[in-house]
Amino acid sequence: MEHDRLPTRAWVLHPDLKTDDHRRAPKPALEEAVSLASALPNLEVLGSNVVPLPKAHAGLLFGSGKIAELKAVFAANEVELVLIDGPVSPVQQRNLEKEWGVKILDRTGLILEIFSDRARTREGVLQVEMAALSYQRTRLVRAWTHLERQRGGLGFVGGPGETQMEADRRAIDTQLLALKKQLDKVAKTRTLHRAARAKVPYPIVALVGYTNAGKSTLFNRLTGAEVLAKDMLFATLDPTMRRLRLPEVTEVILSDTVGFISNLPTQLVAAFRATLEEVLAADLIVHVRDISHPDTGAQARDVETILASLGVEEGTPRLEVWNKVDALPAEEREAMRNRADRDDGVLAISALTGEGLDALCSAIALKVQDARTEEQLHLGFDEGRRRAWLFKQEVVQNETQGEDGYELTVTWTPRQKAQFSAL
Incomplete structure (x- = not known):
C-alpha cells in the first residue's frame, strides 16, 4: 500500500500548559517528543513547535487563533499526521482532525505505536496489544483493522478504514479476553524459564534507566552481545540477559531492560510489569543516566518513581552510572568525574568510548559480594x-x-x- 512506500509527513507539538504544576521544561520536552516520533519507521518529521497554553480548551485543546495559525502551517507543509506530546481526549482528537484535516496521535498513542514496532517476543507483542486495546476502549475513534495484522505497528498512523468507527466495546472485550488467555499461556512458559534460571547460582544485575540513556550500548560493551543499540528512544523493549564474568566474582547475569520515560501511560506500566520482572528479581540495580542531557535530574526522578511503582524494594543494592561523559565539554567532564569520585555508589563512564568500564565492573563485583x-x-x-x-x-x-x-x-x-x- 502507498503508506508502506512513502513516509507519513508528520508535525510534532508540545503543549506547554501553564496550569500544570508538574510540567516539564518545554524545549527538552519537545526534543524528546521529536525523538519519539523519529523512532517510528515510515514517519518523516517536517517540523515541531512548543505551543504555550494558558489553559486547555475542552473541545479543541488550543484556542481558535492558534488553531487557525497551525492549520495554515500544516496545509503549507502538506502535513498528514500531527503528534501532540500530551493527553488528548477523544472529543478533542475528533474536533482537531476535522479542523486541520489531518490525523492526530497523542503521546500515549505514539508510545504504544513505538512499543508495538519494537516488541520482539511473543509476550511483548501480546502485552502491547492488550495495552493498546485498553487505551482505545475508552476512545473508539478508530477502526480496528490493526487487530487483524500479524505484525508491525498498531495501525494508528496509517491504514484503511481509520476514519470511521467499526468496532464496539464488546468486540474489544472479546479480543482482550482472547489476548489474556494467550498471555497466561506465555506467562506459564516464562515461569518455567524463571525456575530454570533460579537454579543458576549467579546474581542478577539489572540495567535500568531513562530511555536513550545508553543502557544497550553499555550492555553490548560489557557482554559483547549484539543487542539493538541505536540513538533512538525505546530501542530495547524485551529484556535481554547475558552472562558476564567479573573480577573476583565467578559470574553474574546482566539484564538489559526497556527504557523508562516520564508520563509513561498507566496501561503500559501494568502491561510491561512482566517484562520488567528481572528488575524485581535483581540482586543489584544499575541505574544508567545520560549525564549530558539537560533534564538528567528529572529523568532520574522519573526512573525512581517507576521503580517504586513496580514494587522494587528500597533495600535492593543500587549503583548509579553517569553515562555519556564524552558528550560533555572538557571542563564540565572533569568536574563531573570529580563529583562521581566523591559520591559513594556513583560512577562516571562512557559506554561509547569504554571510559570507566573497568571501575564499573569492579564496583558491580563489590556490590554483589556485599549483598551476600x-x-x-x-x-x-x-x-x-x-x-x-x-x-x-x-x-x-x-x-x-x-x-x-x-x-x-x-x-x-x-x-x-x-x-x-x-x-
Whole structure:
C-alpha cells in the first residue's frame, strides 16, 4: 500500500500548559517528543513547535487563533499526521482532525505505536496489544483493522478504514479476553524459564534507566552481545540477559531492560510489569543516566518513581552510572568525574568510548559480594532436596554432620534466601 512506500509527513507539538504544576521544561520536552516520533519507521518529521497554553480548551485543546495559525502551517507543509506530546481526549482528537484535516496521535498513542514496532517476543507483542486495546476502549475513534495484522505497528498512523468507527466495546472485550488467555499461556512458559534460571547460582544485575540513556550500548560493551543499540528512544523493549564474568566474582547475569520515560501511560506500566520482572528479581540495580542531557535530574526522578511503582524494594543494592561523559565539554567532564569520585555508589563512564568500564565492573563485583550474607543452617536428614538445592546454588561454605542432621554455613543473596524459604 502507498503508506508502506512513502513516509507519513508528520508535525510534532508540545503543549506547554501553564496550569500544570508538574510540567516539564518545554524545549527538552519537545526534543524528546521529536525523538519519539523519529523512532517510528515510515514517519518523516517536517517540523515541531512548543505551543504555550494558558489553559486547555475542552473541545479543541488550543484556542481558535492558534488553531487557525497551525492549520495554515500544516496545509503549507502538506502535513498528514500531527503528534501532540500530551493527553488528548477523544472529543478533542475528533474536533482537531476535522479542523486541520489531518490525523492526530497523542503521546500515549505514539508510545504504544513505538512499543508495538519494537516488541520482539511473543509476550511483548501480546502485552502491547492488550495495552493498546485498553487505551482505545475508552476512545473508539478508530477502526480496528490493526487487530487483524500479524505484525508491525498498531495501525494508528496509517491504514484503511481509520476514519470511521467499526468496532464496539464488546468486540474489544472479546479480543482482550482472547489476548489474556494467550498471555497466561506465555506467562506459564516464562515461569518455567524463571525456575530454570533460579537454579543458576549467579546474581542478577539489572540495567535500568531513562530511555536513550545508553543502557544497550553499555550492555553490548560489557557482554559483547549484539543487542539493538541505536540513538533512538525505546530501542530495547524485551529484556535481554547475558552472562558476564567479573573480577573476583565467578559470574553474574546482566539484564538489559526497556527504557523508562516520564508520563509513561498507566496501561503500559501494568502491561510491561512482566517484562520488567528481572528488575524485581535483581540482586543489584544499575541505574544508567545520560549525564549530558539537560533534564538528567528529572529523568532520574522519573526512573525512581517507576521503580517504586513496580514494587522494587528500597533495600535492593543500587549503583548509579553517569553515562555519556564524552558528550560533555572538557571542563564540565572533569568536574563531573570529580563529583562521581566523591559520591559513594556513583560512577562516571562512557559506554561509547569504554571510559570507566573497568571501575564499573569492579564496583558491580563489590556490590554483589556485599549483598551476600553468611548464615548458619540446620537441616534434618529428611531434608535432602533442600540440601541438594543449596549445593547446586554453590552457596555452601562448610558442612558438618551431627546426630540429627547437617550443620551448614552458607553465603547467599537475599534472593537465594527467599527461594530457599519457599522450597
